[in-house]
Amino acid sequence: MTGSLVRNTLELSGIYKAYTRGKQQVPVLSDINLQVKAGEFVTLIGPSGSGKSTLFRLIGGVERADRGTIVIDGQEVSGQRGLISYMPQQAALFPWLSVRDNISSALVTAGASKSEAKQSAMEWLERIQLGHVAKEYPHVLSGGMQMRVSFLRALLMKRNLMCLDEPFAALDALTRADMQRWLLQLWEADRRSVLFVTHSIEEALMLSDRIYVLSSAPATVLREIAIPFERPRRADVWTDPAFVELKREVLALLEYGDSMIG
Amino acid sequence: MGNKRLRGILLPVVTLLVFVGIWQAVCAIFEIQTYTLPSPWNIAVTMFEDSAMLGEHVLATFKLALIGLALGLVIGVAVAVFLHIVPLLREAFAPLLVLSQNVPLIALGPLLMIWFGFGWMPKLILLVLVCFFPVALSILVGLGQAEPQLREYLGMIGASRWERLKRLEFPASLSYLFSGLRIAATYVVSSAIVAEWLGANKGIGFYLKLKFNGFDQAGVFGSIVCIVTLSFLFYYAVVLAERLTIRWRPRSQGDWKGASS
Ligand SMILES: Nc1ncnc2c1ncn2[C@@H]1O[C@H](COP(=O)(O)OP(=O)(O)O)[C@@H](O)[C@H]1O
Ligand SMILES: [Mg+2]
Numbered sequence: 464m465t466g467s468l469v470r471n472t473l474e475l476s477g478i479y480k481a482y483t484r485g486k487q488q489v490p491v492l493s494d495i496n497l498q499v500k501a502g503e504f505v506t507l508i509g510p511s512g513s514g515k516s517t518l519f520r521l522i523g524g525v526e527r528a529d530r531g532t533i534v535i536d537g538q539e540v541s542g543q544r545g546l547i548s549y550m551p552q553q554a555a556l557f558p559w560l561s562v563r564d565n566i567s568s569a570l571v572t573a574g575a576s577k578s579e580a581k582q583s584a585m586e587w588l589e590r591i592q593l594g595h596v597a598k599e600y601p602h603v604l605s606g607g608m609q610m611r612v613s614f615l616r617a618l619l620m621k622r623n624l625m626c627l628d629e630p631f632a633a634l635d636a637l638t639r640a641d642m643q644r645w646l647l648q649l650w651e652a653d654r655r656s657v658l659f660v661t662h663s664i665e666e667a668l669m670l671s672d673r674i675y676v677l678s679s680a681p682a683t684v685l686r687e688i689a690i691p692f693e694r695p696r697r698a699d700v701w702t703d704p705a706f707v708e709l710k711r712e713v714l715a716l717l718e719y720g721d722s723m724i725g
Numbered sequence: 726m727g728n729k730r731l732r733g734i735l736l737p738v739v740t741l742l743v744f745v746g747i748w749q750a751v752c753a754i755f756e757i758q759t760y761t762l763p764s765p766w767n768i769a770v771t772m773f774e775d776s777a778m779l780g781e782h783v784l785a786t787f788k789l790a791l792i793g794l795a796l797g798l799v800i801g802v803a804v805a806v807f808l809h810i811v812p813l814l815r816e817a818f819a820p821l822l823v824l825s826q827n828v829p830l831i832a833l834g835p836l837l838m839i840w841f842g843f844g845w846m847p848k849l850i851l852l853v854l855v856c857f858f859p860v861a862l863s864i865l866v867g868l869g870q871a872e873p874q875l876r877e878y879l880g881m882i883g884a885s886r887w888e889r890l891k892r893l894e895f896p897a898s899l900s901y902l903f904s905g906l907r908i909a910a911t912y913v914v915s916s917a918i919v920a921e922w923l924g925a926n927k928g929i930g931f932y933l934k935l936k937f938n939g940f941d942q943a944g945v946f947g948s949i950v951c952i953v954t955l956s957f958l959f960y961y962a963v964v965l966a967e968r969l970t971i972r973w974r975p976r977s978q979g980d981w982k983g984a985s986s
Contacts, residue, residue, distance in 0.1 A: 523881040545883025555878040559896040559973045568892060572884050600973040620882065 471534070472624050472656035473499040473522070478531035480517060481681075491517050493681035495531070499624065502654040506667040509677030510717065515660045518682075519626050522658070523547055536623055548573070548620035552629040554609035556601040563588060563597040566616045573620040587615055591649075607638040614646060618653065627659045631666070643669055644698060651695050664713045668706055669696065676716045685716050763943040768950065771943035778932070783951050785927040790917045790959065793849055797856025797909060802902070804857075805865040810890065819865060826858050830916065834923045848920040855916045856909035860902065867901025868894045903967040910959040918952055929955075 752764035921930025936944030
């Protein structure tokens with residue numbers, strides 16, 4: 464492999480998946496092709512129920528695709544678990560574990576030793592100004608704080624691909640904008656490969672290097688759009704005319720599909 | 726908050742005292758004979774006079790019930806976890822476990838005596854059975870109740886079966902375990918009494934039978950006082966253990982029975 468070639472962390476080719484509902488086969492994903500390059504932030508945007516979470520389950524190895532290949536770091540990995548880190552829509556923190564142990568136990572699953580996991584969890588909690596709640600149970604934290612913990616848990620797992628499934632959907636608008644800036648800051652310092660799912664066009668444009676617009680179920684890729692804004696992203700990037708233009712394009716795709724636009 | 730808690734304890738105690746007072750007054754005013762209805766004072770005197778013997782019997786029953794509860798708990802948890810991780814066995818046995826709850830265990834007492842004699846063995850088996858079923862059944866339900874989101878999360882990060890059990894299913898089933906244990910603790914003392922009544926040479930059940938056959942009504946009431954107190958102690962010990970174990974939930978206030986599910 465030469466230096467000029469950027470490696471793909473994730474390659475999906477020809478992914479097809481159907482569920483049986485009653486006697487019928489209902490296709491959910493139809494011929495999905497996409498890549499996440501090493502260090503790239505890629506976002507999937509599509510109508511709800513279009514099969515985005517299903518796609519994540521295939522990548523995570525929790526379910527198998529009917530057709531197609533999933534390649535992570537050059538290896539075909541269909542049905543293999545334990546290769547990605549993951550952040551779901553709800554924070555999904557364990558109520559009986561302290562904030563610190565929620566993070567450290569995930570790191571142990573990812574192969575860290577108990578003591579190094581606890582230490583790294585503690586260090587990072589302090590770094591993001593959550594050191595004072597490290598020993599608390601999650602229910603005392605606000606929604607935004609729980610999300611930070613959940614993101615940190617995903618970030619610290621030593622795995623090359625992070626899959627974030629609508630992580631901010633449950634937050635109010637203010638907290639959400641705050642979380643986006645916070646996440647960008649952490650991610651730009653680390654440059655992990657990210658596959659991100661959102662409903663919000665602004666969020667997608669704000670965060671990503673590239674976005675894939677998906678159709679409604681059975682989902683297929685309507686368009687792949689490279690986001691041209693420089694990194695680190697300016698907080699006021701949404702005032703850029705190009706931003707507004709891209710937003711209009713994605714909105715039209717989501718509303719009318721591919722047919723109405725050339 | 727402190728006020729509310731205090732009231733929650735004080736009010737039932739005062740009610741009990743008033744009840745005992747009225748009882749005493751009724752016995753005195755209507756000059757009720759001791760062999761019809763002994764007054765609280767009669768009962769107290771009898772208990773005091775018998776206290777050495779009574780203490781021994783209470784201790785014997787306490788030991789029996791405690792060992793029965795502990796063994797029932799351990800076996801119940803072990804069997805439930807085993808059935809849970811082998812789905813085929815769970816499907817085969819879980820319905821039978823529910824059905825077996827309808828077997829009147831007390832009726833098994835005489836049978837157990839025929840098979841195992843009159844020693845501690847048949848009594849212990851009976852008590853273990855009494856505790857085993859509610860514990861095993863409730864924890865088996867609890868193990869399957871873990872939040873789907875957390876289950877999905879562990880699947881996505883590739884946690885092993887053992888990790889899923891240890892980090893999700895077992896902690897999630899703890900409150901179910903405790904509600905089963907509360908049922909077991911409620912039954913274990915009265916079951917011990919019945920077992921001792923059927924055949925024993927020590928324990929409050931034995932003492933009760935002795936007093937009953939001797940038409941010693943005050944002694945009979947004395948045993949009842951001991952039984953109720955012992956039952957309450959068992960129940961409250963479980964509630965306390967639950968409070969100490971499950972500390973991650975915001976506690977509902979003024980609920981002295983602990984976290985009722
Ligand atoms: N296990 C399943 N069995 C049957 N249908 C399912 C299952 N999981 C998801 N679906 C269906 O697949 C479709 C896509 O779901 P999902 O992937 O959750 O969509 P999204 O995350 O894009 O909102 C939905 O119509 C949903 O009902
Ligand atoms: Mg979804």
